[in-house]
Amino acid sequence: MSVAVDYEPVLLTHPGRAIAVSLKEYEAEDGYAGWRHALAKMTPDQVVEEVKASGLRGRGGAGFPTGNKWGFIPKAPGAKYVAVNADESEPGTFKDRELMEVEPHRVLEGIALCCYAIGAETAFIYIRGEYIEAADRLEAAIAEAEAANILGNGCLGSQLNVRVLVFRGAGAYICGEETALLESLEGRRPMPRSRPPFPAVEGLYRRPTVINNVETLANVPAIIDRGSGWYNSIGIPPRNTGPKIFCLSGRVNRAGNYELPLGAVTIRELIDDYGRGVIDGKAVKGVLTAGVSAPILTADKLETKLDYDSVQAAGSMLGSASLIVLDEDTCIVRAAALMEEFFRHESCGKCTPCREGTSWLLKVLSRIEAGRGVPADLDLLLSLSGEITGKVLCALGDFATSPVVATVKQYRDEYERHITGGACPFEQW
Ligand SMILES: Cc1cc2nc3c(=O)[nH]c(=O)nc-3n(C[C@H](O)[C@H](O)[C@H](O)COP(=O)(O)O)c2cc1C
Ligand code: SF4
Incomplete structure (x- = not known):
């Protein structure tokens, strides 16, 4: 076992804690210092430039530079909005939950800074319905911050109004896709919008809108308080700066959230030094790094x-950095079928290739898993995937092909053993 990285957390500063950090505690640890500093000493443009200089990239999955996204918001007067993506429905992802449950004020401070930077007075936190505790704690933290005049009308004695509202979703993966999230917030069925126009120009209620992930926004207070130079000293500048919360799950002894600088550890070190190795000392068969939405990496x-x-x-792809570890006893065909079942269930149905294609992929995978596949099924899986990728409205369709394409290409022998043996060669769990 190598030595764990010597690092002081920036986001989850109370590891292992189960209750929320109160306003009093947060302020005692320099909480809201970035917010106070920005209101007293910085223009909104300076906040945007500082975030750009930090190199912060969106932590929701796509890794888009946050400062650039904020810079796209038109300067013309009129309503603008911040939509906080707290849907967190990617399998194996549970970092935003811990941030909201334990560090709600850090999240709120990031939201306030985003509102100031883009000239928005209202922010909606779109939170998945199952996160009842997180939603309750956010609401309690908003009430605390408003009572202390940190949020609300005339924040901290300024002319500024910042209203943060918690909106509870009903639990659908597609609601995390940013334009489906906006549809849902507006009270419609969550089906992604075609782009352009992009949300920065026409977002919520057809007004300019920034959509950011919870973890992304939780990075901003420290950037403003300690500066982009300090932030660049964490990670690998210029494209991989700052702290990242890695969600580790699957066949490891100690699953959990581990905050580390980007690029500080390898996948193996995360599994061994933080996750205490694979259960029963088994070998790793593969690792998913972005939940189920990106190709599996082989051992x-x-x-x-x-x-x-x-x-x-x-x-x-690093995506949301949700690492799911598969061990040597895992049937890769069954794993691919389970992932496909998820996508088939979560497809919103707007595009035919995704709606129909995910069902067909699942059908073919299921028959191979049951030992009823034929050799031509492998090419069929790849060609079906080719009919979906790039031919759909949102990334869910593309995500849905990656468990299939990556496993057929990288574990083809396992598929062939199912077909030639007429049964699954693994013990079923
Ligand atoms: C099907 C689908 C589900 C998504 N789910 C989430 C999610 O749960 N949380 C999230 O922050 N981003 C999710 N995203 C990414 C968002 O569309 C968007 O890129 C992100 O919220 C932008 O914030 P960021 O720049 O701070 O990462 C999802 C994307 C897709 C296509
Ligand atoms: S790709 Fe799938 S989830 Fe995305 S809009 Fe089309 S049908 Fe809906």
Whole structure:
């Protein structure tokens, strides 16, 4: 076992804590210092420039530069909105939940700074319906901050109004897709919008809107308080800066959220040094790095550093950094079928290739898993996937093909053993 990284957390500063950090505690640890500093000493443009200089990239999955996104918001007067993406429905992802449950004021401070930077007076936190505790704690924290005049009308004695509202969703993966989220917030069925126009121009109620992930916004207070230079000293500048919360789950001894600088550890080190290794000392068969939405990495990629560029160079995506570990006893065909079942269920049905294609992929995977596949099924899976990728309205359709394409290409022998043996060669769990 190598030595864990010497690092002082920036986001989850109370590891292991189960109750929310109160306003009093947060302020005692320099909480809202960034907010106070911005209101007293910075223009909104300076806040945007500082976030740009930090190199912060969106933590919701796509890794888009946050400062650039804020800079796209038109300067013309009129209503603008912030929509906070707290849907967190990606399998294996539970970082935003801990942030909202334990560090609600850090999230609120990030939201306030975003509102100030883009000239918005209202922010909606779109939170998945199952996160009852997180939603309750956010509402309690908003009430605390409003009572202390940190949020609300005339924040901190300024002319500024910042209203934060919690909106509880009903639990659908597609609601995390940013334009489906806006549809849902407006009271409609959550089906993604075609773009352009992009939300920065026409978002919520057809007004300019920034949509950011919870973890992304939770990074902003420290950037404003301690400066972009300090932030660049964490991680690997310029494209992989700052702290990242890695959600580790699957066949590991100690699943959980681990906050580390981007690029500080390899996949193997995260599993061994933080997750205390694989259950029963088994070998790793593969690792999903972005929940189920990006190609699986095979065991020979365990030395890959955990940052955006390294994971991409290895053939996958860091995404939300939700690592699911599969061990040597896992049937890869069954794993692919389970992932496809998820996508089939969650497809919103707006595009025919995604709606119909996910059902067909699942059908073919299921028959192979049951030992009823034929050799031509492998090419059929790849060609069906080719009919979906790039031919749909949102990324869910593309995500839905990655468990299939990556596993057929990288574990083809396992598929073939199911077909030639006429049964699953693994013990079923
Ligand atoms: C099907 C689908 C589900 C998504 N789910 C989430 C989610 O639960 N949380 C999230 O922050 N982003 C999710 N995203 C990404 C968002 O569309 C968007 O890129 C993100 O909220 C932008 O915030 P960021 O720039 O701070 O990462 C999802 C995207 C897709 C296509
Ligand atoms: S790709 Fe799938 S989830 Fe996305 S809009 Fe089309 S049908 Fe809906």
